[in-house]
Amino acid sequence: MKEHEMKLIKNNYLSKVDEKFYNLKSNNKLALMPFIMAGDPNVEITSEILLKLQDNGADLIELGIPYSDPLADGPTIQLSASRALKAGTTPRKVITLLDSLKGKLNIPIVLFSYLNPLLCFGFEEFCEMASNAGVSGLIIPDLPLEEAYKFSNVVRTYSMDLILLVAPTTPFERMEKISNYSKGFTYLVSVTGVTGERNKMENRVENLINKLKQINNNPIAVGFGISTPEHINKVREWGADGVIIGSAFVKRISSSSEKDVVDQVGKFCKDMRLAADQKN
Template sequence: MNRIQNVLNTKNKMLIPYITPEFPIKGVTLPLLEGLFDAGSDMIEIGIPFSDPIADGPTIQHSSYVALKNGASFKKILDDVSKFREKYPTPIILMGYYNSILSRGIENFVVEAISNGVDGVIVPDLPIDEADKLIEISQRYGLSNIFLVAPTSSDERIKLVSEKSTHFVYCVSVMGVTGEREEFGGEDFENFMLRVRANSNKPFVVGFGISKRDHVLEAWRWADGAVVGSALIKKLFNIDEISKCVKVAFEFISELKNGLVEEKK
């Protein structure tokens, strides 16, 4: 059974952290993945660093810049995922811009991802209307496609994205770029969630702006999972030891998921 489907079958509400590989320190990616598993992450999203990340706010843009300086690459990401996969079943989802995929060739990208233990891919700048080739190749090899809907998406668009997404839909909670926000939820968000619930036949998760336990609980009230990215990345700013990065990430994700901080030995 696909690892993503297995999680969807066995978990009630999911917490999905996002990391930028090799940020903030060279060599941190694999230990960080292991720490996030220990913290109870249900899936883990890994961003493919890109020089022009149009959907990302300043926090993740900065992390991509640092990651590229630290030698992050598609090959290095896959090497770390492959090593992680030797011990851990947690689904790994890559988030990458379409140019990164095209530069490798769609089929090469999919084959390499699957063969190294990647489970799914999110391509934020690929419109669903232009995704047929990626979908066809991904289906052939078993890579899950996760597409995005936003508050401006029509009911018809939500239905189409739900149909085309393999296992679940990613809901962008607010318009704009990624980034942590002080407030999360509200009437507009609730109306959006009601429309997604009414028009999607797939599970759905919520991302963008989630940075606190209360935000996670609000996301869980409406959706099947919450994605936390910028808030985690920001916690890692200016840390210069791998072990401290792992400890900070472990404690933050444990707190978001469980409402308490467990001590990382």
């Protein structure tokens, strides 16, 4: 165990996300983090899907809060957000959903939300309610680095991690600052552009992972475009600590009937778990 990790444990500074990545790394396992949109197709089914993902091997779950102008999302997740909004999903309903699952949903939940809905809600009030509902982390894709310091202390006050994104186009100096502000893990965007399934992983991701490892000791989770066992194998081979799979899960939700959707998502999660556990 590294010295900084020993200090964190000694002083009880490890968050739930920290603990999850540390335990996985100790067992030489890759973190599997599905993304789904809360409220797609409705809040009740989202509740069932969350528990099914946990039962079928998800280590963490990234749960999206639907927003009308999702700049970082491709068509699949944009349509998912639209369906969720039409179903009446709001940030408050998402928190209420998670609060109802306390004691049942035990893996770390990381909320994904754009900044404007959180500001409209009241940022500190949102963090307090989310923390009380068991949320472990918060991803805000349109939060500028220059504004991150205003929010990171608030998030940390409520025992959550503020997780920031690094893109392939991020200059090295800025990458270092982003990674240092990011807690829990650094979210490495594998492609230039929006979310969505891709045919192959870009080789430059390996170089980005190596750069991030030079900067600090944050776990690195790779997202955007990951949808197959081959992608997962590449991410593991390149030394990342986790994979985030979004559009591939959301696509299965949209293409399944309400009767079958929970089982279909669970089956795909189990397949991705097997891929994540497959040693090269």
